[in-house]
Amino acid sequence: MKRIAFIGLLFLGFQVTAQSVQSPSKQITLNFSLSKNGNPTYEVSYKNKPIVLNSRLGVKLKSGGDLTADFSIDSVRQRTINETWKPVLGEQSNIKDNYNELTIALSQKTTGRRINIIFKAFDEGVAFRYDFPKQAKLDYFIISDEMSEFNLTGDHKTFWIPGDFDSQEYAYNETKLSEINTEKIDLNNGIGLKSIAGKHVIQSPLMMKSTDGLYLNIFEAAVVNYPIMHLDLVPNEFKLKSRLVPNAIGDKAYLQAPCVSPWRTIMISDDARDIVSSKMILNLNEPSKIEDTSWIKPMKYVGVWWEMHVGKSTWDYAGSQNAQNAADGQLKPTGKHGATTENTKRYIDFAAKNGFDGVLVEGWNVGWEDWFGNWKEDVFDFTTPYPDFDLKAVNDYAKSKGIKMIMHHETSGSVANYERHLDRALELMKKYGYPAAKSGYVGRIIPRGEFHDGQTLVNHFNFVARRFADYKLMVNSHESSRPTGYSRTYPNYIAAEAARGTEFNGWSNGNPPMHETILPFTRLLGGPMDYTPGIFEIKMNHYDPKKTEQVHTTLAKQLALYVTMYSPLQMAADLPENYDRYSDAFQFIKDVAVDWQDSKYLEAEPGDYLTVARKDKHSEKWFLGAITDENARRTKVSLAFLTPGKKYRAIIYQDGKKAHWQNNPKSYEIIAKTVTYKDFIQLNMAAGGGTAISFEPIN
Structure with missing residues (x-):
């Protein structure tokens, strides 16, 4: 299925300074604007609640001036994409790609150089990237910095690791934004090579939760011919700035127009399951360039x-x-x-x-x-x-x-x-x-x-x-x-x-x-x-x-x-x-199984627990995995994901009654029972424990 709608509009620079785009559900809105000095900025809201406050956009160049100000809008284009594609291997057989897109074509008054900023609004979040069209006044160029900002609304709970240019092999820290400090973490952690960029530099993807229960995630997609983006926390503010990883002589990226930056992404939901199940990052990448994929096997x-x-x-x-x-x-x-x-x-x-x-x-x-x-x-x-x-x-x-x-x-x-x-x-x-x-x-x-x-x-x-x-x-x-x-x-x-x-x-x-x-x-x-x-x-x-x-x-x-x-x-x-x-x-x-026809995220809370059910791509079997943190957990989950009218033999692999990750980690028990889609299953997880279940149809 594929449906694409295009709307093309042309505006003169002095007539328009603001534009907006909404997600298909209309729950997420991104507003773009130019300041009086021609600085491009954006802001994001979710269900009419501010999520990202007015934040700067733009890139700095090593020579020839910056692409951060003095802009006017040449044109605005909007379009809608609604299509489905099939991954070769994946968590599901079909992935929906549905978003509204806003492209702002900018030109710099003093230099005549052009840059497009492309925004996409999905139901689970927004993304933006810089597009450098082919032009006489911008051919080969060097990025010395990227000015993308994420100006947040509060002191969110944050799951972070240090901005190490050489390693992501850290255990996560759970603190408020204001408490991020890479100098306070234990570096006796088995990592042989450390290149931490600063006291307040952290890595993306950055998972957060606001005090009023909103889940936010800042990440990037389609990093091709560009460095990885880390994040600089501005001390005493709830603001994050992009931090590109440098090369051996301090430059960030060598580019030639036409070219694009990676997508900068912000996922937003009041349900953690929407974040963990999102395929937005995959959707922002190009389709497979391999024509015959028959040899790619799980x-x-x-x-x-x-x-x-x-x-x-x-x-x-x-x-x-x-x-x-x-x-x-x-x-x-x-x-x-x-x-x-x-x-x-x-x-x-x-x-x-x-x-x-x-x-x-x-x-x-x-x-x-x-x-x-x-x-x-x-x-x-x-x-x-x-x-x-x-x-x-x-x-x-x-x-x-x-x-x-x-x-x-x-x-x-x-x-x-x-x-x-x-x-x-x-x-x-x-x-x-x-x-x-x-x-x-x-x-x-x-x-x-x-x-x-x-x-x-x-x-x-x-x-x-x-x-x-x-x-x-x-x-x-x-x-x-x-x-x-x-x-x-x-x-x-x-x-x-x-x-x-x-x-x-x-x-x-x-x-x-x-x-x-x-x-x-x-x-x-x-x-x-x-x-x-x-x-x-x-x-x-x-x-x-x-x-x-x-x-x-x-x-x-x-x-x-x-x-x-x-x-x-x-x-x-x-x-x-x-x-x-x-x-x-x-x-x-x-x-x-390892390749899936469908996946259902039943329960999710970052840092606490996760329960997922998946259907084998090549049979009617389902498998469930549930895990918890250092706290024991009891929960009851619905089996409504099973096919109506079928009976299944459920084999439950669960923690023993006295199991504990530290004191008694190998205690487990295996239970078999017959279930249908109308049933619920009680999951009893020890501290640091989990439950695994296989569901096989009974013929």
Whole structure:
């Protein structure tokens, strides 16, 4: 279905200084105006209540003046879009894209330069971007700053992480806007590289809640050939300013007209479910540029990974201290290397036995011994295996078992080296039938002086997705800039990490129980996350009695995360032997789908709880995941999402009566019952706990 209505109007600059656009529901209104000095500004209201007060717009240029003032309006154009599109992989089979658009064409009186500001009003929020048309007086130019402001109405409750140009791997802080201070957070948090930009600099997406119960989210969409936007809080005010990540010499973006900036987005609702279920970020990205997407498949996988995080084995073959640099220059094995042919075959057997699609192997290739922390450029060639990893033998064995191997490309932050070797690495994947790779960007970036969130790296991450597409391969990036919906344009960009994931529970202070209740309101708005759930052996003293680290959830919550944390690429992250000990609970991971026909967000409150029901894309099965923070929770949910007239066998995986994330995390119980769409189910979640349910139709 597609319906587009156009209305074109032309105005002279001295006749018009204000325009407005409303969402299709008319609940959200955005007003645009020019000040007496020709400064472009905007404001936003929701149900006639001010949300964003008068806020500046514009960009600063490195030379030739700024595009911030002295404007007049040349023309105004409005149009309405109402259409539906089908994602290749997603939370639902069809996504509605319905908005009203307002384009303001501006010209600068003294310079004659032109810029368009485009606004879109959706039912869940508004978006705006800068459009630089082709023109003689603005060809190549450098952005030195962006003046986009978000002037808020009060001291909202805020879920924030520091404005670190190199990492999003922080636990969230829950404070008022006025209490944001990056100097007061615990930096002994396991993050190896920190580039925090200032005391009041924070990252987007920024999730907020006003004192009168409105939910707000500031983010961005379609970041292409542009740096990531962080946010500057103006002290003693409730105002946020855009903060673009610089390159090695302090410039923000190199552009040539015609071109556009990313979309700046503001989501607004009095129902938190509208925020967490929004597809606005995806809608603001271009449609898929891949014509044949038949090779893009969801995957459920296991892998040689968690055993390194818990200390059972290592990524390196020879040890990082002296073996590689021995006098004879030979690699001498330590005996702890995880990525061996035999160990990989063990994971392949486990995957085949339990119906998984793939096996990831980290540490298979030479170079792991001495790179970390040394800012070394030529670490990996992405094609040479260690002596104890036989690429052909592993591939042949996996093929005989019907299992696909997932390649691992740790770049060591040296993106220049990765790009030099990329085609050879992808050719190797094609040769051995690898459908996907997990890439990593641990450490300081090379070219030196660049940040993970700068324009250079944004272009690199997007380029890698495009190059993988050329080879009909999928990519899952870790330690990359956070996604902003580019997976719509290149759906082979199947997942990313770009947030504090599960591994931090293995060797740091971990992720607090509320962490997973915030990520769906922040990181996951931009695209699927490879969070690597499914850890059953919760406490790390299982591997070493001296260890005190643990996963900050119950076992039942680990199951629920497969539903609440959307990704078409889901890992059963624990060790095979741990799943064998809890085979009845493991059944849910074996059963749960990863690609969805429909999703229903039943309950939501950022930082507190989330309950989601999803329907498998290829069957009539439904799955439900419910999670809570550090507080135990009882709730009753309606099963009205089930098909009327059908009976379902519900298998409920829930916390035991005395379960607790810290004191008794592995206590769970499994209950089976027959239900219909008329029924309600009582969910009993322990502190840091959750519930997972599978619903299978009874024929």
